[in-house]
Amino acid sequence: MGEDVLSTPGHLISLAARGFARLSEMRLKPLGFGVGQLPVLVALGDRKASTQRDLARFARVEQPPMAQMLARMERDGLIERTRDPADGRSSHIVLTKAAREAMPAAIAALFQGNSEALAGFTEAEADQLVDLLKRLIDKLDRIAGAEASAVD
Template identity: 50%
Template sequence: MAAVRDFHADKMASHFISRIGRGMTRLGDARLRPLGFATAQLPVLIALKDGAKWSQRELARWAKVEQPTMAQLLSRMERDGLIRREPDPADGRSSLISLTGEAHARLPAARDILVQGNRDMMRGLSAMEEATLLTLLERVMANVEGLEA
């Protein structure tokens, strides 16, 4: 019984990482909404920002989400005029996804919003503290990805 009483989930790193992630998603969504973007779309926007054309399977693998999740996301993005699909010449059953001109036009403003969000999140940290935090988070992320493999 003592072990349960001594367990304080709110003092664990995972608690803070999870809460920070959810909070940044809420803030990012609110800030990106006027541009017609959402934080869930960021992996697709980043992957295709330089004019690349990827399959749904490639995007799902890169974003580390399941195929049905990516399919729903891409359907919403297509509905909103952010992506277009064209037949994949190498695979007639598949299509290649790319960003529309409208999505490309909005990307610089979205990038500025994300950069400002990062500044806001790091407010009060010295340059050395921020560098240390990033190094530690990279190591934690590598640990998590190693556990997933």
């Protein structure tokens, strides 16, 4: 049957991603956060985005799932929305005081999980893994972009 499909980079990366997600979810849940919310929390915390459209682009998700996530985050007291006076259809989104105060503990929990997962790797190996994954993600984005352009 050729190469073992369960040993392909795609499958192994998927298993690793699910493992990291499970670990992160277990550690973030007691702090009131979900792992899927991380890109939004980071973007708002670093002021890299403040609208639903910008957050969706930053998090690399479509608008409908972002709208659902933001509604849950608002319900859970993590974000606040204020209408944009210049554009009534748009709102500015900010982290609540409670979310801002809980962020350092959440970030520390995530770094701790990564540190534990990479225990036994040298610093050079960990750096190389990160570099390889970034390159792979960039390549996959380019391939998907080219295929999407060909379909349009």
